[in-house]
Amino acid sequence: MRMNDLLTIGKLAKRAHVNVETIRFYEKKSLLKKPNTKVGAFRVYPDEYISKILFIKKAQDLGFTLNEIKDLLILDQNKRSTCENVAQKARIKVEEVQEKIKSLKKMEKSLKKIITACEDGPEAKACCKVSDCFDRKC
Secondary structure: OOHHHOOOHHHHHHHHOOOHHHHHHHHHOOOOOOOOOEEOOEEOOOOHHHHHHHHHHHHHHOOOOHHHHHHHHHHHHOOOOOHHHHHHHHHHHHHHHHHHHHHHHHHHHHHHHHHHHHHOOHHHHHHOOHHHHHOOOO
């Protein structure tokens, strides 16, 4: 097999749309195993690492932490794990997302109050200090 046909870290990074440092970071965090196969000084990665990296990136986009992703990868490798195991992890993440949404809505409401206080003109500022809006007095 020619060197051009082998999946080195640079080629893996390019095909998975990440940089080399990302792959090294995932290896350090035990999300990816360093391959044992070498050709000369170069490690050769299996093709399935492309889909594994794409999975990691998608899971991150969904809000999963690297530790949670590691758990998902372990579930994927465990022949005894079930879809319910994965669904439970997703349910927990949905609850976290719902809490974040509630928090963001509170932030939005507070910011809108500040905007309203500031848009009412100079008289409103005299009646309600902007700093009071941050303390819920406004």
